[in-house]
Structure formats: C-alpha cells, structure tokens
Ligand SMILES: Nc1nc(=O)c2c([nH]1)NC[C@@H]1CN(c3ccc(C(=O)N[C@@H](CCC(=O)O)C(=O)O)cc3)CN21
Ligand SMILES: CC(C)C(=O)C(=O)O
C-alpha cells in the first residue's frame with residue numbers, strides 16, 4: 593500500500609530539479625492529518641494548506657474571513673499526517689500586508705510544520721517576497737485569478753484575457769521569480785498564456801485552471817473527490833472519485849493524469 597519505502601521527502605531545491613528532469617509536480621490542498629496521511633501514502637508531491645479552507649471547511653462565501661490562527665492550526669494537523677510531501681502554508685487575506693507582518697505569520701507557519709509559504713499577487717508583495725527569502729523562508733507566488741482579490745475583480749473571473757492584462761501577468765511572473773520566489777501558482781489564466789509564462793519562467797509553475805502547459809497542477813481536495821461544497825463549481829474542477837473507485841484511487845488517478853499530461857484537458861481549461 594504505502595510507497596514510503598521508495599519515496600523521498602521533498603525539499604525546496606528538488607522542485608527545480610523535478611522541472612529540469614521533465615517530471616510534472618502534483619499538488620493538492622489538504623487541511624487535516626488523516627487526509628494528509630492518504631496524500632502522503634499515494635505520493636502527492638506538494639500539499640497546500642490553502643485559505644480555500646475558508647470556503648470548503650468553514651463554509652464562508654469567500655476566503656477573506658480566514659485568519660492566521662486557522663492556517664497555523666490546519667498546518668500543524670497536516671504536518672502530523674504527512675512527512676514526505678512538501679507542505680506550503682497560504683497567507684490569509686491581510687496577513688501579508690507588510691513585510692514585517694508577513695514575516696511574523698510565516699514564522700508561525702514554519703514552526704507549525706510548513707516548508708514554504710504562499711502569497712497572492714506582485715506589486716508591493718515583491719518587497720515582501722524579498723524580505724521573507726532574505727530571512728530563509730521559501731516563498732511560492734500566486735498570480736492570475738487571486739481569490740483574495742474577489743472584491744476588486746467583482747467575482748472569481750479568469751485573468752489575462754485582454755492583451756494589456758496578459759502583458760502585465762507575464763511581467764509579474766518574471767518579477768516574482770526575480771524577487772526570490774521558488775514556485776509560482778497560476779490560477780484562472782488562459783491555457784496559451786500560462787504555457788507562454790511557463791516557458792519564460794525561471795521557476796516551476798503550478799496551474800489551476802491554467803491549462804496543461806504548466807510544470808505541475810493543483811486542485812482543491814474536495815473538488816477532486818466530487819464533494820458539493822455549496823459554491824459554484826469552476827470549469828477546471830474534475831471529480832476523480834468516479835474513475836478512481838476509492839479515495840486513494842482517486843488521488844492516484846489524479847496524480848497519474850497530471851504526470852502523463854492528460855489532466856487538464858480542454859474541457860477543464862480556459863482558452
Ligand atoms: N472548492 C473550491 N475550489 C477552488 O478551486 C477554489 C475554492 N474552493 N475557493 C477558493 C478559490 C475560488 N476559486 C474559484 C471559484 C470560482 C471560479 C469560477 O467559477 N470561475 C468561472 C470563470 C468565469 C470566467 O471568467 O470565464 C468558471 O466558469 O470557471 C473560479 C475559481 C478557486 N478556489
Ligand atoms: C487553490 C489554491 C491555489 C489556493 O490558493 C487555495 O486552496 O487556497
């Protein structure tokens with residue numbers, strides 16, 4: 593059952609090595625120890641303790657109500673369950689407003705068991721990325737459809753469709769890598785644009801609703817298991833439980849589909 597024997601524990605430098613070797617990265621969100629064990633047993637590479645927990649665990653309409661304390665609590669739970677996957681803690685809304693504030697939260701995430709922290713956006717966040725990386729904290733950037741921008745965007749809308757927005761996104765992707773980010777999540781971006789950004793990116797990209805041309809993929813765990821969370825289902829969501837037959841089977845089917853490049857297909861991408 594368990595693949596622990598032949599499985600390595602992921603470190604941050606290995607992300608770039610995987611990309612170099614042409615091995616696609618598998619990532620899923622997870623919020624508790626029991627599911628983390630299953631993800632680890634199946635060999636999922638990266639676990640995101642995402643602020644999506646505000647919607648799928650806490651039942652809110654957006655990710656905005658999530659607090660630092662919530663991410664610390666769930667990161668500690670996940671860390672007790674998973675030892676091989678690289679664990680990434682998501683800064684909740686407002687907790688990364690200044691470099692100093694972000695650093696204080698990041699220290700708590702690392703001490704709870706995260707190996708990397710994730711923040712949304714570029715702009716003033718570039719200074720925060722540099723600040724954290726200078727202080728030995730690995731950073732994952734997140735661009736495109738950034739759910740914490742829901743009020744400004746007027747909903748969860750695909751980003752980078754107009755020429756000017758695409759140009760801005762390309763520039764931001766280069767800027768976050770230049771600031772020191774080691775990984776980049778691209779969310780809700782036309783597949784062609786995400787593939788172009790990936791080709792130009794010095795760091796690995798992980799897509800969600802960003803087509804098959806990224807270096808890896810991420811989904812919310814509840815979506816992969818076909819759980820109705822009471823919210824509108826994004827186009828990129830696929831229920832792998834049907835074909836997988838069991839929870840571990842669904843996770844394996846997802847990992848295989850990501851590694852082979854079969855997921856996402858056109859039906860689960862934006863153009
Ligand atoms: N369960 C769940 N899955 C997620 O992927 C997810 C969350 N929750 N919560 C936080 C954010 C919110 N996300 C979302 C939510 C809705 C759409 C959505 O409905 N998008 C439209 C795009 C319309 C357009 O601009 O063309 C779609 O039809 O897919 C996208 C991402 C992604 N994240
Ligand atoms: C969907 C991923 C990228 C995320 O940020 C989250 O789960 O919070």
Ligand SMILES: [Mg+2]
Nearest residue numbers: 642643644682
């Ligand atoms: Mg998030």
